Amino acid sequence: xxxxxxxxxxxxxxxxxxxxxxxxxxxxxxxxxxxxxxxxxxxxxxxxxxxxxxxxxxxxxxxxxxxxx
Numbered sequence: 001x002x003x004x005x006x007x008x009x010x011x012x013x014x015x016x017x018x019x020x021x022x023x024x025x026x027x028x029x030x031x032x033x034x035x036x037x038x039x040x041x042x043x044x045x046x047x048x049x050x051x052x053x054x055x056x057x058x059x060x061x062x063x064x065x066x067x068x069x
Contacts, residue, residue: 006036006047027055050060 009028028047029067035055038047050058061067 004031004034004036004049009036011038011043 004033006028009030011026011028014025026038026040026043028036031052033052034049035052036049036056037048037055058067
């Protein structure tokens with residue numbers, strides 16, 4: 001897999017992030033094949049790249065409550 005340039009990516013805060021600034025993540029919808037995810041508190045730090053179909057499956061599982069702690 002070749003590197004993906006995230007310098008111009010637009011980021012949005014996850015609706016599942018908490019309001020007190022704790023466990024917050026941001027995602028970018030700018031790429032077709034992958035979904036970059038980063039820590040809101042470290043916007044210049046690393047981002048994890050997930051395959052788009054895997055991310056869709058993960059989000060559906062969270063919404064359905066299949067990943068409760």
